[in-house]
Amino acid sequence: MPKLFVIAGHGAGDPGACGNGYTEAERVRALAKRIKELGGGNVILGDLSRDYYRDNGVSTLNLPGEYEIVELHMDAGVPTARGGHVIIYSGYQADDYDKALADMLADILPGRSQMIVDRGNLANPERAAMRGYGYRLVEFGFITNAEDVKVFNSRMDDIASEVLAAFGIKTGNKTGGENMGCILSVEGTKTQYYFDGQSVHPFTNGKEKTVIKKVCNGITDSIKLTKDELNDLKNVLKRS
Numbered sequence: 001m002p003k004l005f006v007i008a009g010h011g012a013g014d015p016g017a018c019g020n021g022y023t024e025a026e027r028v029r030a031l032a033k034r035i036k037e038l039g040g041g042n043v044i045l046g047d048l049s050r051d052y053y054r055d056n057g058v059s060t061l062n063l064p065g066e067y068e069i070v071e072l073h074m075d076a077g078v079p080t081a082r083g084g085h086v087i088i089y090s091g092y093q094a095d096d097y098d099k100a101l102a103d104m105l106a107d108i109l110p111g112r113s114q115m116i117v118d119r120g121n122l123a124n125p126e127r128a129a130m131r132g133y134g135y136r137l138v139e140f141g142f143i144t145n146a147e148d149v150k151v152f153n154s155r156m157d158d159i160a161s162e163v164l165a166a167f168g169i170k171t172g173n174k175t176g177g178e179n180m181g182c183i184l185s186v187e188g189t190k191t192q193y194y195f196d197g198q199s200v201h202p203f204t205n206g207k208e209k210t211v212i213k214k215v216c217n218g219i220t221d222s223i224k225l226t227k228d229e230l231n232d233l234k235n236v237l238k239r240s
């Protein structure tokens, strides 16, 4: 299963397309945050204050090989035009992730006759290809179409979950009430701990931390405690 790097299109002063009272930059940031909230540790959220197109951010990314990139956009057109689609770099074959995203869009935001298109004249697909990253730019419907905007807003959680599912990433609890614990670090010490909600377990090496992060979907990393707080926590847990 890959991990996901999410880029929200436009931003840094560029609103992108506008329609139905919304800007593209704002809407795709709302979706990007939801993908991160539901995907937890399997998702890196790109810097939302940046415009990765204008500042050429894709060319300077330094992602581990396990990461796939998805860049979020919404289309603009005549008011009747609707539907989402997936854009990949010209000459590339759609992979299973692209196909799963296209299937999701055909289901939730239908309207396009071609669900996956290749384009050679867009900067970021080309930059990602040059860097060897798995990348796709996804248009989540038309911001200029009232029905698409309504679906985008009302089904944002479904869309976010399905984006994650396309990459095989299970979503955390949607209400955020339950999670798989957290990783604690303690002021003045190098030891980190895994707290599973019932017990505190020290890690003896970095590999252990890595595997816990791998198996615990949505785990919260690096909550910092003082030594006193760690002792308080341990004391609470001793009581039955």
Ligand SMILES: [Zn+2]
Pocket (backbone or CB within 6 Å): 009, 010, 016, 017, 024, 073, 074, 075
């Ligand atoms: Zn756009």
